[in-house]
Amino acid sequence: MHDARDELRTERLLLRRWRDADRAPFAALNADPEVMRYFPSRPDRATSDLIIDKAEASFEAEGFGLWAVERLDGERFIGFIGLARATFEMPFTPCVEIGWRLAREAWGHGYATEGAIAVRDRAFAVVGLDELLSWTTVANTPSRRVMERIGMSHDPTDDFDHPRLDAGDPLRPHVLYRLSRERWDAVSSGGR
Numbered sequence: 001m002h003d004a005r006d007e008l009r010t011e012r013l014l015l016r017r018w019r020d021a022d023r024a025p026f027a028a029l030n031a032d033p034e035v036m037r038y039f040p041s042r043p044d045r046a047t048s049d050l051i052i053d054k055a056e057a058s059f060e061a062e063g064f065g066l067w068a069v070e071r072l073d074g075e076r077f078i079g080f081i082g083l084a085r086a087t088f089e090m091p092f093t094p095c096v097e098i099g100w101r102l103a104r105e106a107w108g109h110g111y112a113t114e115g116a117i118a119v120r121d122r123a124f125a126v127v128g129l130d131e132l133l134s135w136t137t138v139a140n141t142p143s144r145r146v147m148e149r150i151g152m153s154h155d156p157t158d159d160f161d162h163p164r165l166d167a168g169d170p171l172r173p174h175v176l177y178r179l180s181r182e183r184w185d186a187v188s189s190g191g192r
């Protein structure tokens with residue numbers, strides 16, 4: 001059994017370590033073209049499983065990773081929300097990114113923002129990070145809205161072309177959002 005300290009609970013969600021039973025529904029959401037609309041490709045089953053394996057390795061090595069998310073009502077797996085180190089080099093790396101990917105039926109309920117707030121607070125209060133970053137392709141408005149709702153801010157001078165995407169790919173221009181520990185203190189103190 002994993003340590004319960006790896007879990008996060010919100011009003012409606014449990015963020016927890018991954019189980020083998022998550023692998024099939026995670027592969028299904030990764031195969032959904034609408035979920036992967038803003039990504040260059042859709043992970044196949046092996047790649048989907050690898051994301052889980054890397055998340056679990058990250059929890060073991062770092063004490064954080066991409067948490068598997070389930071709704072408390074019905075214990076249904078709906079996707080991931082979590083933290084990961086950047087795997088490419090840019091002026092703003094090395095850094096830790098906060099990110100999310102939920103199954104389509106879980107959109108439009110505020111689950112991403114609710115879980116991301118818990119992950120954000122864990123990142124600063126327990127992991128002890130000084131800054132959290134997040135990035136996405138310019139057109140991914142739903143994800144940008146989550147970044148804004150959790151208190152992150154966007155400076156256009158930080159925008160960048162993703163180094164893993166080819167020149168001319170419409171997904172290549174990316175926006176970068178940041179949240180400093182000082183800003184987190186200011187935005188989250190009302191809830192503490």
Ligand SMILES: CC(C)(COP(=O)(O)OP(=O)(O)OC[C@H]1O[C@@H](n2cnc3c(N)ncnc32)[C@H](O)[C@@H]1OP(=O)(O)O)[C@@H](O)C(=O)NCCC(=O)NCCS
Nearest residue numbers: 035100101102107108109110111112113135136142143146
């Ligand atoms: C990015 C993603 C997680 C955002 O999901 P989301 O459900 O839009 O985001 P939230 O959880 O913040 O929910 C906000 C929506 O829920 C609505 N909502 C309904 N009930 C709510 C409640 N009780 N509390 C808060 N919001 C609620 C809000 O009005 C808002 O709707 P709107 O976007 O129509 O204004 C989702 O689009 C996704 O998984 N996309 C595919 C993967 C992806 O692109 N990931 C990001 C890569 S960088």
